[in-house]
Amino acid sequence: MNDHARASGLLVWMVNGRIEPSDSRWLSEHLDGCAACRRELSVERRVRDAVAREPTVEFAPQSSFNRLWERIEGERDMAVPDSPATVAHQHQVMPPDSAPLARAGRRAWLPVAMAAQAAVILLLCGVLWQRSTAPAYRTVTDSAPASAAMGPVIKAIFSDDVRLADVKEILASTGLVVVSGPSEAGVYALAPGDPRDGPVTQEAAARLRTDPRVRFAEIGAR
């Protein structure tokens, strides 16, 4: 490997600050006498600046965290009956030493919980076998029914601290479903879930705007 090839392979680690000291010394000496590699170094810096640039999109990590925490708590509720250990685990910061005890407590409940869960699953399988219909559940951001796939939509932004349960409640009270979203700006596209309800109306948008958990609601093109 010639010096230029070696230098080229090291430049990325120089610009990202992870070059080893001995390589750094060698590369600095090489760059002092090599204009081509100095030009390449400036290119590498531009690549780094472009890739490391912060996005202009405004993220809302707190509301995303709330959704994840709801999921974690939901799983915990499914798996473990309430016990003093789990109540403490859910609602307060536990000292590190007490965690193994709490986990041991949870493990003691596990067989019972699993048996109960298995019974519920078997029961559900039976019901589904009899009905042989599509599942009646749908998550908030699942694909909307075909009826909601055409026409204008209501573009809505929810408050940063809104919880998943709030969104479900708002949607249920207005008969709307999420067609798409959230976009990078946090915008959800909403449309009537039932085709018999017709297209979205200004009344529906106005009703959404009266809800303090909705920051923005306007009819717009899909």
Place this chain on the structure above:
Amino acid sequence: MPAPLSHQQQQRDDSDRKLLTRVAAGDREAFRELYIAYHRRLARFLTRLTRRYDVAEEIINDALWVVWKRASDFRGDSRVSTWIMGIAYRRALKTLSSRGQQQFVAAPLDSQPLVAADEIGAAETSEWILLGMERLSVEQRMVIEFAYGYGHSCEEIAEIMDCPVNTVKTRLFHARAKLRAVLPGLAGTGPASGESR
């Protein structure tokens, strides 16, 4: 000899380790702090990778759910960010695979430059670099992201991507070559380099 960390990187890793220890003990507030810190970092590359914020957020929450579940499994022989990035990377690959990569990833690289050399101005270079990255394979893009965007060493990237160090070097070599092929201004011949005339 491992590539040294900067003072800032070392401080961040120390802080992450303390948080992760608390997370392993079931501390919700520590998990929230870690989540907020990593949400932005992960969102940056996952949004670029998937080009859909909702999908990026789904991957972030899946990855950090694993962090919550497995915090006590962290062995401590790598940086916390390396460990979390590895989890997020694997979740991202799984999501891309299950949803079909063509849904997210741009057309394969061709040999045609995206733009003529004299059309690239210094102010536009960043945009073209990011556009050029969309022409790379997922693995090549991720190597670029982890090296340039997050300051990971070659060894750390190998750990994140669960591949040999030489594979990282090869992917990086080809990624840089392809970027230069589609962005001639980067090749040292365009005005962006200040050497063309």
